[in-house]
Amino acid sequence: MSAVYDKVALIGLGLIAGSISLAARKAGAANKIIGTARSAKTRAAARNLMLCDEIADNAASAVRGADLVILCVPVGAMGKVMSEIKPHLKPGAVVTDVGSVKQEVIDQVLPHLPPQVHFIPGHPLAGTEQSGPYSGFAELFVNRWWLLTPLPDSDPSEVSRLRRFIRALGANVEDMEPGHHDLVLAVTSHTPHLIAYTMVGVADHLKRVTESEVIKYSAAGFRDFTRIAASDPTMWRDVFLNNKDAVLDILGRFTEELFVLQRAIRMGDGEQLHDYFTRTRAIRRGIIEAGQDTDAPDFGRGPKSGPANRD
Amino acid sequence: MSAVYDKVALIGLGLIAGSISLAARKAGAANKIIGTARSAKTRAAARNLMLCDEIADNAASAVRGADLVILCVPVGAMGKVMSEIKPHLKPGAVVTDVGSVKQEVIDQVLPHLPPQVHFIPGHPLAGTEQSGPYSGFAELFVNRWWLLTPLPDSDPSEVSRLRRFIRALGANVEDMEPGHHDLVLAVTSHTPHLIAYTMVGVADHLKRVTESEVIKYSAAGFRDFTRIAASDPTMWRDVFLNNKDAVLDILGRFTEELFVLQRAIRMGDGEQLHDYFTRTRAIRRGIIEAGQDTDAPDFGRGPKSGPANRD
Numbered sequence: 169m170s171a172v173y174d175k176v177a178l179i180g181l182g183l184i185a186g187s188i189s190l191a192a193r194k195a196g197a198a199n200k201i202i203g204t205a206r207s208a209k210t211r212a213a214a215r216n217l218m219l220c221d222e223i224a225d226n227a228a229s230a231v232r233g234a235d236l237v238i239l240c241v242p243v244g245a246m247g248k249v250m251s252e253i254k255p256h257l258k259p260g261a262v263v264t265d266v267g268s269v270k271q272e273v274i275d276q277v278l279p280h281l282p283p284q285v286h287f288i289p290g291h292p293l294a295g296t297e298q299s300g301p302y303s304g305f306a307e308l309f310v311n312r313w314w315l316l317t318p319l320p321d322s323d324p325s326e327v328s329r330l331r332r333f334i335r336a337l338g339a340n341v342e343d344m345e346p347g348h349h350d351l352v353l354a355v356t357s358h359t360p361h362l363i364a365y366t367m368v369g370v371a372d373h374l375k376r377v378t379e380s381e382v383i384k385y386s387a388a389g390f391r392d393f394t395r396i397a398a399s400d401p402t403m404w405r406d407v408f409l410n411n412k413d414a415v416l417d418i419l420g421r422f423t424e425e426l427f428v429l430q431r432a433i434r435m436g437d438g439e440q441l442h443d444y445f446t447r448t449r450a451i452r453r454g455i456i457e458a459g460q461d462t463d464a465p466d467f468g469r470g471p472k473s474g475p476a477n478r479d
Numbered sequence: 480m481s482a483v484y485d486k487v488a489l490i491g492l493g494l495i496a497g498s499i500s501l502a503a504r505k506a507g508a509a510n511k512i513i514g515t516a517r518s519a520k521t522r523a524a525a526r527n528l529m530l531c532d533e534i535a536d537n538a539a540s541a542v543r544g545a546d547l548v549i550l551c552v553p554v555g556a557m558g559k560v561m562s563e564i565k566p567h568l569k570p571g572a573v574v575t576d577v578g579s580v581k582q583e584v585i586d587q588v589l590p591h592l593p594p595q596v597h598f599i600p601g602h603p604l605a606g607t608e609q610s611g612p613y614s615g616f617a618e619l620f621v622n623r624w625w626l627l628t629p630l631p632d633s634d635p636s637e638v639s640r641l642r643r644f645i646r647a648l649g650a651n652v653e654d655m656e657p658g659h660h661d662l663v664l665a666v667t668s669h670t671p672h673l674i675a676y677t678m679v680g681v682a683d684h685l686k687r688v689t690e691s692e693v694i695k696y697s698a699a700g701f702r703d704f705t706r707i708a709a710s711d712p713t714m715w716r717d718v719f720l721n722n723k724d725a726v727l728d729i730l731g732r733f734t735e736e737l738f739v740l741q742r743a744i745r746m747g748d749g750e751q752l753h754d755y756f757t758r759t760r761a762i763r764r765g766i767i768e769a770g771q772d773t774d775a776p777d778f779g780r781g782p783k784s785g786p787a788n789r790d
Binding site: 356362390404429455 | 626663671696706710716
């Protein structure tokens with residue numbers, strides 16, 4: 169394919185930026201990719217890995233002449249980065265971001281946006297529990313959603329060009345209203361992460377009681393929580409601080425529900441528990457039918473067998 | 480190998496029983512395996528699958544002449560099954576179970592135990608979110624823990640024979656005190672399951688608000704919860720009703736912790752959140768080092784690549 173953008177600048181060189189660079193290179197979606205990160209160690213790692221065509225020492229020089237600038241920093245750092253790059257952005261350039269929260273990012277970025285620069289906020293629903301320059305891979309976005317939350321005055325031709333770039337990385341693009349995005353993600357991502365962090369924290373306290381048994385016998389559900397709770401602490405701190413209202417709303421609903429089930433356990437109300445557990449099964453079927461997860465038992469962790477392999 | 484037991488009877492034909500039968504057959508650990516289930520449909524499915532050497536119509540005839548009887552029914556049904564099989568157990572036979580709760584199972588089983596029959600409670604820490612006769616596979620127990628909670632008067636030679644049988648299925652065996660087992664499992668399995676069920680329940684309510692978006696965009700953490708919350712409702716109802724004290728204790732600790740984090744979000748205390756999220760990362764490393772989970776990003780759901788595959 170011919171490149172969608174001539175020069176793409178990546179600010180931040182973690183899992184998402186690294187994967188964007190590798191995927192764009194593979195697809196030929198950009199003629200030149202230049203990356204930068206605040207930490208000299210990260211920049212050195214990215215140079216060794218040849219993660220981008222060029223690693224700049226700072227954001228200001230990375231964005232010079234760039235047609236597309238992708239902010240791949242924690243949500244709380246978006247405003248600061250924008251204030252740094254603002255004087256160096258090329259007129260006509262498109263700025264997008266990959267933050268897990270959209271309304272707050274828009275509020276942080278817009279005050280720094282030069283008049284001739286387009287801002288089209290975005291969020292790839294892709295990632296792993298790993299982070300840093302070594303964690304990226306070209307296939308991260310394949311068949312994943314990448315949500316855009318264009319502003320009312322976003323230039324439609326620039327939005328559709330950005331969509332072309334994102335599709336070249338393998339993702340499916342959809343538009344969403346920023347506030348709605350933040351609510352949906354509070355349900356599907358932010359609150360589950362907080363809960364997983366909490367449960368792992370509880371186990372950490374108890375570890376002193378049960379020594380290493382909590383780790384040793386973790387296979388029974390808990391280890392899925394530990395995977396979620398191994399995600400990047402800075403990224404997640406910023407998510408919670410910047411999507412406060414939606415997360416507190418969903419947390420409130422969660423504790424209400426939990427207390428209902430807790431009471432059913434205390435009262436010995438087996439029928440209520442059974443009904444509840446039966447209803448939640450259906451959602452899982454929906455996710456598998458929507459192609460958003462494997463139906464391999466236990467995520468296919470075991471030998472690739474299943475019933476067919478019984479001999 | 481020569482068979483550890485001549486005749487093994489499986490009461491219940493779900494994921495665990497099916498996997499025991501297939502694994503024991505593969506290992507040659509029993510000369511004959513006879514299974515039964517309460518539901519005629521399950522028995523018919525097991526016959527079609529040739530899951531066991533023979534499918535009996537009821538538990539009483541299944542256990543006749545059996546050297547080892549394995550109770551693979553939900554925790555709440557153990558006492559009832561024991562009362563049914565009691566008059567038919569062979570003197571000198573060993574009865575074990577696979578229930579996720581141990582003290583309550585012991586309390587249910589002991590009143591029905593004939594004097595010349597050995598009861599050695601057990602719990603394989605293995606499973607998937609799937610259930611029923613079609614869900615078993617021979618490798619389910621490979622490198623998984625299988626805890627035994629022998630009673631003070633358990634015959635050591637019978638315990639070590641049972642251990643040999645379990646090892647033949649591929650599992651690692653350890654002994655534990657029943658009450659301690661129930662506390663450890665409340666942390667590593669029972670409470671995480673309840674929390675996952677709750678979060679999926681919250682999403683189910685919101686689904687009506689956000690239509691199918693919760694499912695569509697589930698890849699971001701939530702789908703791991705839905706897998707856990709897809710487990711067998713009857714089994715889990717019985718777990719919570721029969722490990723009430725430990726689960727309520729851990730749930731109490733969990734909500735305390737959650738409120739601390741919720742307050743930190745409300746107050747905007749980023750330092751506290753960051754510290755918490757950093758601590759929980761270490762537990763994940765411990766689990767991977769203990770060989771209890773893969774370190775493949777996202778459970779290896781993605782293409783088998785990682786950084787090495789960047790081209």
